[in-house]
Amino acid sequence: MARPHTEFIQTQVLPWKTLGDGSSRPGADAKALSYDPDSKAVTAIIKYPIGWSLPENHYLDSDEEFYVLDGELWVGSVAYVKGDYAYLPAGMPRPSMNSPKGASVMTFHEGTHRTVVGDAPVGLYEPARLIAKIESTKMSWGHPSDPVVAATANGAGRKLLREDPKTGDRTWLLQFGPDDPAKMTHGRTETHPVVEEVFLLDGEISMPMGTLKPGAYFWRPPHIEHGPVGTRKGLFGLFRCKGGPLTTAWSDTESPIDWNPAHRPILPPHLAPLANATYDPDLQY
Numbered sequence: 001m002a003r004p005h006t007e008f009i010q011t012q013v014l015p016w017k018t019l020g021d022g023s024s025r026p027g028a029d030a031k032a033l034s035y036d037p038d039s040k041a042v043t044a045i046i047k048y049p050i051g052w053s054l055p056e057n058h059y060l061d062s063d064e065e066f067y068v069l070d071g072e073l074w075v076g077s078v079a080y081v082k083g084d085y086a087y088l089p090a091g092m093p094r095p096s097m098n099s100p101k102g103a104s105v106m107t108f109h110e111g112t113h114r115t116v117v118g119d120a121p122v123g124l125y126e127p128a129r130l131i132a133k134i135e136s137t138k139m140s141w142g143h144p145s146d147p148v149v150a151a152t153a154n155g156a157g158r159k160l161l162r163e164d165p166k167t168g169d170r171t172w173l174l175q176f177g178p179d180d181p182a183k184m185t186h187g188r189t190e191t192h193p194v195v196e197e198v199f200l201l202d203g204e205i206s207m208p209m210g211t212l213k214p215g216a217y218f219w220r221p222p223h224i225e226h227g228p229v230g231t232r233k234g235l236f237g238l239f240r241c242k243g244g245p246l247t248t249a250w251s252d253t254e255s256p257i258d259w260n261p262a263h264r265p266i267l268p269p270h271l272a273p274l275a276n277a278t279y280d281p282d283l284q285y
């Protein structure tokens with residue numbers, strides 16, 4: 001069983017859970033955004049309280065990818081602050097982890113994510129796969145990979161954070177400038193052969209199942225036609241594709257953009273009761 005189609009949930013409405021002993025980050029709070037019960041892969045926001053520490057030498061038994069939303073997180077002697085990104089492969093030695101000031105971190109675990117004290121078995125850690133740290137705020141914006149997006153989206157820019165040389169899986173930041181609904185009345189729908197996962201950091205996205213506000217999250221399985229989309233305020237988001245390189249099949253014809261869509265998200269049963277939960281829009285997640 002793969003992760004269920006979740007499109008979309010405002011992460012503000014999801015409950016925090018304090019992680020216990022035996023978890024990957026005991027004592028931190030976390031909210032799971034999507035979860036694969038078979039592989040145990042999970043996307044979660046982890047909130048490290050001020051002074052949080054995992055002082056022993058340890059490793060994780062699966063890959064961890066993260067993007068810091070705020071605060072400061074240390075892995076060994078490397079400090080990560082807002083906008084910093086890392087891909088830490090399974091088995092990477094971690095002398096300690098600390099968060100003296102607290103931190104909130106968008107975290108992607110690609111498997112069972114067990115923290116194991118001590119040294120990893122020889123051969124588990126593949127240093128060639130390590131991305132120790134990218135300070136995304138210091139990167140300049142490049143062009144989106146899709147030529148249609150690059151040509152049609154207003155002020156589109158991409159910061160590529162990772163592209164897996166074997167699988168083609170990718171992680172990137174994307175921004176668009178605002179559209180003018182009076183001029184942009186129609187758009188094309190699109191389909192990808194891979195999972196598209198998005199966390200909206202800022203701005204707004206209007207699409208047929210509702211309007212995504214900052215803190216919105218979706219996990220869309222492959223081959224699901226979606227769109228057309230527009231953004232009245234522009235957008236800034238963290239994007240991932242899973243299962244191979246992102247390619248896009250665009251519809252031949254355009255259909256009307258719904259700039260005031262009804263809220264009708266697609267949610268798995270455990271999230272359905274939260275579909276219309278109210279939240280404080282000043283909260284980021």
Ligand SMILES: [Fe+2]
Nearest residue numbers: 190192196226
């Ligand atoms: Fe898409």
